[in-house]
Amino acid sequence: MKKRIAVLPGDGIGKEVTRGAVDVLKAIGERFGHQFYFSYGKIGGSAVDSFGTPLPDETVELCRESDAVLLGAVGGPKYDQLPVHLRPERGLLKIRKELGLYANLRPTLYYSSLAESSPLRKEIIEDVDMVMVRELTGGLYFGKPSERSTQNGQDVVVDTLFYQREEMTRVIKLAFDLARQRKGKVTSVDKANVLESSRMWREVAEEVSKAYPDVTLEHVLVDNAAMQLIKNPRKFDVVVTENMFGDILSDEASVLTGSLGMLPSASLSEKGPYLYEPIHGSAPDIEGQNVANPLASILSAAMMLRLSFGLEEEAKAVENAVNEVLNAGYRTKDISSFGKKQVSTTEMIEEVKATI
Amino acid sequence: MKKRIAVLPGDGIGKEVTRGAVDVLKAIGERFGHQFYFSYGKIGGSAVDSFGTPLPDETVELCRESDAVLLGAVGGPKYDQLPVHLRPERGLLKIRKELGLYANLRPTLYYSSLAESSPLRKEIIEDVDMVMVRELTGGLYFGKPSERSTQNGQDVVVDTLFYQREEMTRVIKLAFDLARQRKGKVTSVDKANVLESSRMWREVAEEVSKAYPDVTLEHVLVDNAAMQLIKNPRKFDVVVTENMFGDILSDEASVLTGSLGMLPSASLSEKGPYLYEPIHGSAPDIEGQNVANPLASILSAAMMLRLSFGLEEEAKAVENAVNEVLNAGYRTKDISSFGKKQVSTTEMIEEVKATI
Ligand SMILES: CC(C)[C@H](C(=O)O)[C@@H](O)C(=O)O
Ligand SMILES: CC(C)[C@H](C(=O)O)[C@@H](O)C(=O)O
Numbered sequence: 001m002k003k004r005i006a007v008l009p010g011d012g013i014g015k016e017v018t019r020g021a022v023d024v025l026k027a028i029g030e031r032f033g034h035q036f037y038f039s040y041g042k043i044g045g046s047a048v049d050s051f052g053t054p055l056p057d058e059t060v061e062l063c064r065e066s067d068a069v070l071l072g073a074v075g076g077p078k079y080d081q082l083p084v085h086l087r088p089e090r091g092l093l094k095i096r097k098e099l100g101l102y103a104n105l106r107p108t109l110y111y112s113s114l115a116e117s118s119p120l121r122k123e124i125i126e127d128v129d130m131v132m133v134r135e136l137t138g139g140l141y142f143g144k145p146s147e148r149s150t151q152n153g154q155d156v157v158v159d160t161l162f163y164q165r166e167e168m169t170r171v172i173k174l175a176f177d178l179a180r181q182r183k184g185k186v187t188s189v190d191k192a193n194v195l196e197s198s199r200m201w202r203e204v205a206e207e208v209s210k211a212y213p214d215v216t217l218e219h220v221l222v223d224n225a226a227m228q229l230i231k232n233p234r235k236f237d238v239v240v241t242e243n244m245f246g247d248i249l250s251d252e253a254s255v256l257t258g259s260l261g262m263l264p265s266a267s268l269s270e271k272g273p274y275l276y277e278p279i280h281g282s283a284p285d286i287e288g289q290n291v292a293n294p295l296a297s298i299l300s301a302a303m304m305l306r307l308s309f310g311l312e313e314e315a316k317a318v319e320n321a322v323n324e325v326l327n328a329g330y331r332t333k334d335i336s337s338f339g340k341k342q343v344s345t346t347e348m349i350e351e352v353k354a355t356i
Numbered sequence: 357m358k359k360r361i362a363v364l365p366g367d368g369i370g371k372e373v374t375r376g377a378v379d380v381l382k383a384i385g386e387r388f389g390h391q392f393y394f395s396y397g398k399i400g401g402s403a404v405d406s407f408g409t410p411l412p413d414e415t416v417e418l419c420r421e422s423d424a425v426l427l428g429a430v431g432g433p434k435y436d437q438l439p440v441h442l443r444p445e446r447g448l449l450k451i452r453k454e455l456g457l458y459a460n461l462r463p464t465l466y467y468s469s470l471a472e473s474s475p476l477r478k479e480i481i482e483d484v485d486m487v488m489v490r491e492l493t494g495g496l497y498f499g500k501p502s503e504r505s506t507q508n509g510q511d512v513v514v515d516t517l518f519y520q521r522e523e524m525t526r527v528i529k530l531a532f533d534l535a536r537q538r539k540g541k542v543t544s545v546d547k548a549n550v551l552e553s554s555r556m557w558r559e560v561a562e563e564v565s566k567a568y569p570d571v572t573l574e575h576v577l578v579d580n581a582a583m584q585l586i587k588n589p590r591k592f593d594v595v596v597t598e599n600m601f602g603d604i605l606s607d608e609a610s611v612l613t614g615s616l617g618m619l620p621s622a623s624l625s626e627k628g629p630y631l632y633e634p635i636h637g638s639a640p641d642i643e644g645q646n647v648a649n650p651l652a653s654i655l656s657a658a659m660m661l662r663l664s665f666g667l668e669e670e671a672k673a674v675e676n677a678v679n680e681v682l683n684a685g686y687r688t689k690d691i692s693s694f695g696k697k698q699v700s701t702t703e704m705i706e707e708v709k710a711t712i
Contacts, residue, residue, distance in 0.1 A: 226607050
């Protein structure tokens with residue numbers, strides 16, 4: 001198989017961890033006889049430095065010509081004082097819109113080897129295996145108006161939560177399709193007791209569910225979901241929700257299993273290319289120290305193999321390699337504990353490659 | 357001191373737990389020589405049953421004539437199929453608006469005697485002592501438009517996040533005043549990298565902070581806050597945020613210390629009366645079984661003594677009584693564990709009264 005992959009390392013540790021994913025994809029290519037071509041583009045702060053914008057047209061072009069996109073992370077203190085439209089995260093928001101990445105998938109998985117790094121008790125998180133599906137191009141993120149004005153001499157401000165019914169339908173369908181391949185349960189999160197958009201969301205979820213008699217649908221209010229995620233995370237299989245609720249809940253879910261540095265994500269569009277990135281940020285405090293955990297980026301590459309290229313066996317090979325390396329006791333600093341072999345970013349990458 | 361207290365037991369276990377708070381207030385009145393007059397009103401489902409509306413004018417009148425309001429909880433399966441404007445929670449939203457209750461205060465406190473009931477490890481939650489201040493009458497909850505329409509043949513929906521600058525200022529000021537009496541730190545939560553309203557919020561927080569050189573201000577993005585609350589809850593003192601973020605984060609915070617059935621809340625207005633209620637819901641599944649935990653309602657009464665009546669010593673007396681009863685091993689079912697004396701709602705109330 002021949003595939004073109006756009007690589008956007010971005011800022012901070014983005015470069016260091018993305019190298020890991022690229023190396024691992026190369027190793028997979030060699031072992032399974034695929035040809036992956038990598039082309040590099042800029043996004044975020046490093047794009048502002050070179051092009052004066054966090055998402056140059058060149059980068060968008062590059063992505064459009066590729067079969068999949070691998071992203072590192074964006075942001076850094078150097079860019080915090082820039083005007084809003086030049087901030088690194090604008091690059092992220094814009095690429096979502098440009099590529100139509102309407103669904104963000106974030107698996108949260110329990111690793112028995114990492115249970116000690118979790119703030120939660122082992123008996124709460126044991127066997128947690130859920131996927132959060134977050135709508136990614138609608139809601140409060142892009143609704144207009146989003147502006148200040150003066151009303152009766154008062155300074156006021158407005159943001160707009162806007163959805164087309166069709167935007168709800170496609171992401172909820174995706175959640176049901178996913179649940180069908182998993183444990184057969186969808187938890188739809190909304191605030192239907194307050195928001196009209198949530199009442200529509202709930203209706204759409206009910207409607208979509210009719211075509212999936214084999215999948216169970218439950219509705220949970222967002223405040224209750226924020227509690228249940230901590231009290232009883234095992235009860236979730238696929239969780240689907242709108243953009244802002246998803247932003248909050250998926251970050252909450254990411255700390256449950258203590259494996260923040262290991263969590264991958266995928267953002268899907270209707271026609272591709274899809275985009276893959278670790279859920280952690282650019283961590284400027286540890287940039288260049290060769291201590292970042294490359295496993296989230298490597299596991300994002302596994303998701304790419306599975307979802308963009310349909311290479312299930314190859315995806316499993318990456319995931320198994322990661323598990324073996326963990327079971328052998330190798331740990332980067334963030335997940336290290338007493339009695340384990342603490343390794344650098346590059347050493348960890350070498351271990352995973354060697355195991356593949 | 358003579359004070360009139362409006363009591364709105366509401367639905368489900370609301371009646372059972374509110375009785376506890378009333379009994380304890382009576383005991384305090386006797387011991388300290390105050391006269392508390394209690395008048396009862398309806399809200400939520402029980403108001404729909406009697407008056408055909410979740411918040412009758414009589415109830416609003418009663419509250420306005422009182423010095424403080426004690427609320428139980430609203431809601432139940434019986435009312436779930438009613439049209440939106442008749443749902444029990446409409447009563448809650450409407451009373452907030454009618455009484456101008458713009459700030460909801462929720463303390464989250466670590467009880468060493470309950471550490472085992474928490475889903476989090478003891479070393480994470482030990483000594484947690486924070487107050488969440490949630491803006492309660494603005495944002496997405498009341499903004500207009502909140503409606504569906506058709507655009508280019510597409511079904512669309514909009515909700516509106518609206519704030520006056522002044523609404524931000526008063527609640528943020530309140531958070532700073534509170535921090536001054538506590539550990540001197542305010543964490544302001546927003547989503548300034550996406551929302552214009554959050555950028556204004558952050559500006560207002562900076563502005564207000566100038567008058568409080570003795571208080572430290574930090575800004576945290578809402579998604580990061582959702583993580584930090586679980587990873588490192590001890591780092592928080594006073595957390596202040598807008599309505600919807602506050603709804604989600606305060607429920608998240610409420611499960612940290614394992615004492616959900618023990619957490620009180622206060623909602624403050626500019627001129628009073630203030631409203632006090634446990635943060636738990638109406639729990640229809642255990643209604644009428646005499647097993648509900650009355651301590652959240654009793655501790656809400658303590659907040660009333662302190663915040664509405666300025667009776668600090670009396671408030672402490674209630675809080676100390678609750679601690680003593682817990683230390684003596686008494687537990688309602690929700691917080692009970694091996695080796696403890698499991699008691700009913702009424703027995704727990706008797707124990708607290710006896711200790712006062
Ligand atoms: C950087 C920010 C705009 C972004 C978001 O809110 O979507 C981030 O938090 C994320 O979740 O990818
Ligand atoms: C019942 C509901 C409308 C309410 C809210 O969202 O404010 C509740 O969740 C709360 O936090 O008091």
